[in-house]
Amino acid sequence: MTLRASLVALLVAIAVALSVPAAQAFCGFYVAKADSKLYNKASKVVLAWDAGKTVITMASDYEGDPREFALVVPVPTFIERDQIGVVEPALVDHLDAFTAPRLVEYFDNDPCSPPVAYMLAAPAAIEEDASATIRRRANSLGVTVEATYTVGEYDIAILSAQESDGLVTFLTESGYRIPDGAADVLGSYIKQKMRFFVAKVNLGEQQRLGATFLRPLQVSYQSPKFMLPIRLGTVNAAGPQDLFVFALARHGRVETSNYRTMKVPSDLAIPTYVKGSFADFYKATFDRAVEQTDMQVVFQEYAWDLSWCDPCAADPLTAEELNKLGARWVSDASGQSPGRLQVFATRLHVRYDRAHFPEDLMLMETRDTSTFQGRYILQHPFFGRLTCPDGETYRNKLRIRLSQEAATLAALTGWRYDEILAKVKAQSGPTGREDEDPDTSWWQKLWQ
Amino acid sequence: MWGSLALSPRWRGWLVDARHYQIASLATLLTLNLIWLDFGADPRACAVLIATCCLTQIAASRIVGIPVELRSALITSFSLSLLLRTDSLWLYALAAVIAVGSKFLIRIDGKHLFNPATIAIVALVFGSGRAWVTPGQWGAELWFAALLGFLGIMVLQRARRADVTIFFLLAHAGLLLARALWLGDPLAIPVHQLESGSLLLFAFFMISDPKTIPDSRLGRLIFAAAVAGLAHYFIFFAQVRPGLYLALALLALAVWPIDRLLPAPRHQWVPAATPGGQA
Numbered sequence: 001m002t003l004r005a006s007l008v009a010l011l012v013a014i015a016v017a018l019s020v021p022a023a024q025a026f027c028g029f030y031v032a033k034a035d036s037k038l039y040n041k042a043s044k045v046v047l048a049w050d051a052g053k054t055v056i057t058m059a060s061d062y063e064g065d066p067r068e069f070a071l072v073v074p075v076p077t078f079i080e081r082d083q084i085g086v087v088e089p090a091l092v093d094h095l096d097a098f099t100a101p102r103l104v105e106y107f108d109n110d111p112c113s114p115p116v117a118y119m120l121a122a123p124a125a126i127e128e129d130a131s132a133t134i135r136r137r138a139n140s141l142g143v144t145v146e147a148t149y150t151v152g153e154y155d156i157a158i159l160s161a162q163e164s165d166g167l168v169t170f171l172t173e174s175g176y177r178i179p180d181g182a183a184d185v186l187g188s189y190i191k192q193k194m195r196f197f198v199a200k201v202n203l204g205e206q207q208r209l210g211a212t213f214l215r216p217l218q219v220s221y222q223s224p225k226f227m228l229p230i231r232l233g234t235v236n237a238a239g240p241q242d243l244f245v246f247a248l249a250r251h252g253r254v255e256t257s258n259y260r261t262m263k264v265p266s267d268l269a270i271p272t273y274v275k276g277s278f279a280d281f282y283k284a285t286f287d288r289a290v291e292q293t294d295m296q297v298v299f300q301e302y303a304w305d306l307s308w309c310d311p312c313a314a315d316p317l318t319a320e321e322l323n324k325l326g327a328r329w330v331s332d333a334s335g336q337s338p339g340r341l342q343v344f345a346t347r348l349h350v351r352y353d354r355a356h357f358p359e360d361l362m363l364m365e366t367r368d369t370s371t372f373q374g375r376y377i378l379q380h381p382f383f384g385r386l387t388c389p390d391g392e393t394y395r396n397k398l399r400i401r402l403s404q405e406a407a408t409l410a411a412l413t414g415w416r417y418d419e420i421l422a423k424v425k426a427q428s429g430p431t432g433r434e435d436e437d438p439d440t441s442w443w444q445k446l447w448q
Numbered sequence: 449m450w451g452s453l454a455l456s457p458r459w460r461g462w463l464v465d466a467r468h469y470q471i472a473s474l475a476t477l478l479t480l481n482l483i484w485l486d487f488g489a490d491p492r493a494c495a496v497l498i499a500t501c502c503l504t505q506i507a508a509s510r511i512v513g514i515p516v517e518l519r520s521a522l523i524t525s526f527s528l529s530l531l532l533r534t535d536s537l538w539l540y541a542l543a544a545v546i547a548v549g550s551k552f553l554i555r556i557d558g559k560h561l562f563n564p565a566t567i568a569i570v571a572l573v574f575g576s577g578r579a580w581v582t583p584g585q586w587g588a589e590l591w592f593a594a595l596l597g598f599l600g601i602m603v604l605q606r607a608r609r610a611d612v613t614i615f616f617l618l619a620h621a622g623l624l625l626a627r628a629l630w631l632g633d634p635l636a637i638p639v640h641q642l643e644s645g646s647l648l649l650f651a652f653f654m655i656s657d658p659k660t661i662p663d664s665r666l667g668r669l670i671f672a673a674a675v676a677g678l679a680h681y682f683i684f685f686a687q688v689r690p691g692l693y694l695a696l697a698l699l700a701l702a703v704w705p706i707d708r709l710l711p712a713p714r715h716q717w718v719p720a721a722t723p724g725g726q727a
């Protein structure tokens with residue numbers, strides 16, 4: 001090889017080394033996760049985005065009377081029947097579990113961690129279907145019922161309107177409870193030429209299908225607007241809501257362009273007693289992160305190429321599942337190895353209300369493929385017999401380490417340090433492991 | 449105000465040069481970013497940008513045969529560090545070469561045509577498909593602090609051409625307000641839309657580049673309003689997120705005709721003193 005060729009090879013090697021994203025190694029095992037079921041008033045939305053094509057899947061945590069259920073979502077275009085579908089809730093749950101913050105556990109070198117998720121907000125309930133009479137009434141109010149469909153257990157109408165008062169009157173007469181103040185927001189969407197996707201439960205269909213819960217609704221459309229409307233849901237909300245956005249994109253991480261996107265605190269060692277209460281821990285951690293950022297930030301809980309995971313909080317999603325969730329580009333590769341999925345998932349968690357999130361979430365796909373997960377580490381001390389001089393060093397360092405873990409936990413959650421430390425001390429006891437010191441163990445004197 | 453201070457002319461010249469304040473404020477922001485509030489600048493990317501901008505400036509100055517002047521190259525590299533994101537360090541280097549190279553290669557009538565950082569952002573975002581611009585969500589407090597700091601610098605240095613920044617900010621804010629009124633949106637929405645760090649960087653360091661804006665005050669007023677209007681169209685109607693930069697790059701083509709119609713004296717970094725920032 002000539003000198004020049006060698007130089008070129010060297011430069012290429014450096015270029016490759018520089019362009020490979022840093023991957024995190026994992027050598028513990030996955031023990032727990034905190035999924036979105038932790039949260040009240042949480043909505044989950046899967047948003048698949050591919051160069052102007054959006055597939056939005058909305059999972060509601062609605063548990064009341066199905067007759068009372070209704071959903072009004074502004075959409076940028078007219079929606080045909082075949083652009084609407086329902087998906088099995090298990091699909092969304094799977095993505096939720098897979099991307100949740102996680103707890104990892106090491107034995108004197110161990111982590112564990114899980115995450116959390118949520119979704120979109122909806123106004124009240126609809127009762128009527130769009131008969132000819134209704135269409136006439138709608139027209140008199142400046143509302144156009146552009147189409148009506150029955151999809152699964154839902155009756156769906158696509159509405160457009162000339163002004164908001166007519167739309168509010170029409171929706172109210174149709175049995176929707178439209179909160180005070182919604183007219184302004186609806187008016188804003190009307191002037192932006194958006195349509196309204198309106199869904200209610202078709203009780204007959206629901207009984208016929210034997211569905212005991214409401215399946216997530218899925219809508220596909222083509223529009224350069226990559227955004228998530230949240231304003232309607234904040235109009236009458238009693239307090240902040242949680243929304244989980246699971247973004248599936250081809251090229252990289254998705255972030256909000258009009259709000260700050262920030263990573264949740266991660267990769268921190270916390271006391272091992274948290275293992276039994278990980279959900280409480282993560283909830284407190286998230287609450288505190290929201291508080292410390294004055295509720296002005298969208299949190300990123302996960303960002304990863306779905307072709308691999310480390311550790312996996314749940315079984316990886318199959319190409320078929322991803323396709324059903326809207327990542328239609330995956331179907332082309334479904335026959336190939338899972339290494340070719342080309343789906344980058346971002347899990348965003350936002351707690352919002354009208355005061356702090358006045359605008360809809362504007363989203364942006366980046367080319368950033370660096371991986372991130374909410375991950376918390378449990379490092380179990382070695383409580384066996386210490387038979388060497390290094391044992392003394394270990395014992396001294398251990399005390400410092402356990403105190404630091406307690407301080408980390410206090411900082412993350414806002415819990416009291418002395419209470420945490422008391423629990424840590426109480427836990428420095430027999431674990432039942434075979435190699436444990438059978439005599440008056442050294443760890444009993446650890447804190448003396 | 450510097451006239452009342454007993455400083456040697458050399459120091460006075462140094463203090464009046466706007467670029468020193470710009471370098472200091474951008475370096476402060478970058479430092480804040482790296483050590484305190486992470487808004488996404490990558491230290492390796494900063495290093496690549498600073499090194500490549502300076503090297504390109506040195507090489508191009510040698511070729512053209514003018515004295516090496518690194519201040520504007522530093523400003524460009526800091527601006528790019530704060531705004532531009534890509535998935536590869538090589539693209540940062542490319543951005544730096546395009547930015548500084550454009551000053552030497554794309555010139556009309558002795559003036560370079562494009563603000564260097566702007567043309568690099570537009571070239572990378574729309575040309576490579578692998579770059580994006582950070583949303584610049586710094587939070588309200590840092591935003592206000594930066595706004596006050598930038599305004600303070602502007603007043604201190606008495607840069608007459610900084611009027612373009614004020615014209616632009618007023619036009620941009622006016623359009624956002626008008627849009628909110630038209631849509632019936634609460635005032636919180638335009639206020640939130642203004643609270644973007646990248647908007648400040650754009651207004652104070654890119655559109656304000658005295659070498660790439662019209663020489664006359666009326667020309668600058670027309671130019672600033674046109675940039676705000678075109679950017680508004682890109683952002684809200686064409687859904688082009690980096691609409692500000694695209695608007696500025698496109699309208700840079702109108703500066704020469706504006707200067708022909710509304711002639712005025714050319715800008716100099718240090719009034720009638722040292723032979724300042726060529727290019």
